[in-house]
Amino acid sequence: MAVKKKSVELSEKNIAFIMNKMSYKVIRFYPTAMSLDVMVHDENGVKIGVQNIPFAHVTKDVKKLIKPN
Numbered sequence: 797m798a799v800k801k802k803s804v805e806l807s808e809k810n811i812a813f814i815m816n817k818m819s820y821k822v823i824r825f826y827p828t829a830m831s832l833d834v835m836v837h838d839e840n841g842v843k844i845g846v847q848n849i850p851f852a853h854v855t856k857d858v859k860k861l862i863k864p865n
Contacts, residue, residue, distance in 0.1 A: 811862070813858050831850050834846070
């Protein structure tokens, strides 16, 4: 029986996207919770911090790069 990973590190892939004038850089993916840890920057480039967002809120282009299956 295969053991599922608790999280998948994606920081080395440099996956980034922009939503609502905020810049997000993907840090890790949690397949069991279907969520992402992302580093958030505002429009001026100031770091806001790390947030956990649902995978469903990410654009299709980013979803293709992460490939949760």
